[in-house]
Amino acid sequence: MSKNILSDEHNLLLNLLKKEISTYFLPGEPEDYSHGVSHTDRVFRLVHILQKKEGGDLLVLAISALLHDIARAQEEREECVDHAIRGGELARIILAKHELPDDIIEQIVYCIQNHGANKKGKTIKSRILRDADKLDSFGAIAISRVIASTL
Numbered sequence: 071m072s073k074n075i076l077s078d079e080h081n082l083l084l085n086l087l088k089k090e091i092s093t094y095f096l097p098g099e100p101e102d103y104s105h106g107v108s109h110t111d112r113v114f115r116l117v118h119i120l121q122k123k124e125g126g127d128l129l130v131l132a133i134s135a136l137l138h139d140i141a142r143a144q145e146e147r148e149e150c151v152d153h154a155i156r157g158g159e160l161a162r163i164i165l166a167k168h169e170l171p172d173d174i175i176e177q178i179v180y181c182i183q184n185h186g187a188n189k190k191g192k193t194i195k196s197r198i199l200r201d202a203d204k205l206d207s208f209g210a211i212a213i214s215r216v217i218a219s220t221l
């Protein structure tokens with residue numbers, strides 16, 4: 071299977087993960103436009119676009135995008151210091167249940183733990199995730215996020 075095409079099995083896994091991670095995003099509170107489910111959806115779409123240009127394993131990127139901010143709510147509740155580091159640890163636990171190979175899981179953990187603007191991840195995949203995350207904070211999305219946060 072090519073690394074830039076997802077199999078039916080992988081798409082099934084992505085859908086399962088989307089449902090599973092929804093509980094990690096401040097349940098009952100208004101959508102967090104900066105770090106919540108809608109931001110995750112946009113980053114998920116952006117890594118697909120960037121991967122076509124830059125390469126990198128699409129499964130690793132897609133899962134990394136879905137899980138990259140799962141510890142953001144914990145950071146906001148001061149239950150962890152760095153949501154990227156904690157998010158990688160949570161991702162390792164979540165993904166172990168889905169029978170992914172260890173090396174794939176560790177590539178995903180590396181991407182998540184290096185997605186912050188101040189991080190210096192060295193793999194193409196970690197850079198793509200970081201760029202997708204940054205891109206979502208630019209342009210029209212940034213303006214709508216500012217408006218939403220002031221309402």
Ligand SMILES: [Fe+2]
Binds near residue numbers: 139142153154186
């Ligand atoms: Fe983040």
Ligand SMILES: [Fe+2]
Binds near residue numbers: 104105109139203
């Ligand atoms: Fe993010």
